[in-house]
Amino acid sequence: MIYGYARVSTKEQETRMQIDALDAAGAQDIRQEKCSSVGARPELRKLLAELSKGDVLLVYKMDRIARSLKDLLLILESVKQAGASIRSLTEPLDTTGPIGLFIVQVLGAVAQLERGIIRERAIAGQVAAIKRGVVWGGRKPSLSPAQSLEALKLRSDGKTQQEVAEYFGVSRSTISRLEHPAAPRSSTKRPVLSQYLNPPEIAE
Template identity: 90%
Template sequence: MIYGYARVSTKDQETRMQIDALHAAGVLDVRQEKCSSVGSRPELRRLLAELRKGDVLLVYKMDRIARSLKDLLLILESVQAAGASIRSLTEPLDTTGPIGLFIVQVLGAVAQLERGIIRERSIAGQVAAIKRGVVWGGRKPSLSPAQSAHALSMRSDGKTQQEVAEFFGVSRSTISRLEHPASPRLSAKRPVLSQYLPPPKIAE
């Protein structure tokens, strides 16, 4: 079965040109909707759910079906999972053949490269901030260093966490975290900033 999908961004626009081109290509079942690509696109979601092995999804242009490269890859993954394929009338994308599948793999590699570049830029920004003495991320501490020391002193004198919290006008959990600071959790998938920072100087 060959399905067609047509979309325009606003209700004032018309899908007629896309539908005519899809019908000329032999499509009998054309789904259409008038909504922004950032919307939910319910017709597209229903169509993707209906796809079966051997079906072909035909579009006039890929920007009619996807809002971004990431969105396109997710749609392609859904189409392939159903055993179907997707083809554009005006662009060299046709996953019914090996060249089209290769293009999809290239798009995936480009998306991965893009994510890597964004991550490296983020790391560079964090390293630069740390070198300038800026505390990166997290909320501003509720207590100053002097207040923190005073709070711990009050706890050692026998004051309860609630009493200390009320004295400083903070929550009890703030005092609890002060006494039992959480260890930073490191993920194997996340880079450790220390590897990007210069080694500390050792006093002679």
């Protein structure tokens, strides 16, 4: 089955141009909705759930179906898991062929790079804050800024989290949170703070 999806941002706009293009491209079942890309987009979610092996999803432009690169990658993954493919009528994205699959891989690499840059900036900011003695809101931290830096140095020297925790009289989870602040539920390994520290500045 060849599906088509058309979307405009407001009820005052019309999907006619998109529908005509999708129909001319061979779409057999066209879904449409008038809502912002930040909305729920129920027709799109329903369509993605109906896709099966061998189906093709046609869109006029990728910004009609995705609100961001992250959203696009999630949609592409959903289409892939269904065994279907997706094609944009106005852009070089067609996962039915090798070039389109390569573009998807490039998009994934760009997104991963973007996440890595954001993560490193956040960690660098946290390290700088620790060195300045800045404390974030919430309960009082178990370790002082100087102790936090020393703990990270001990970890970088090969001490286990349990050994460092016992040395400072805190829980092992305190040391784990120090190394991996606000870690998301993901299998992606996060760089530890000690990678960004300057050992000579550690207070002995």
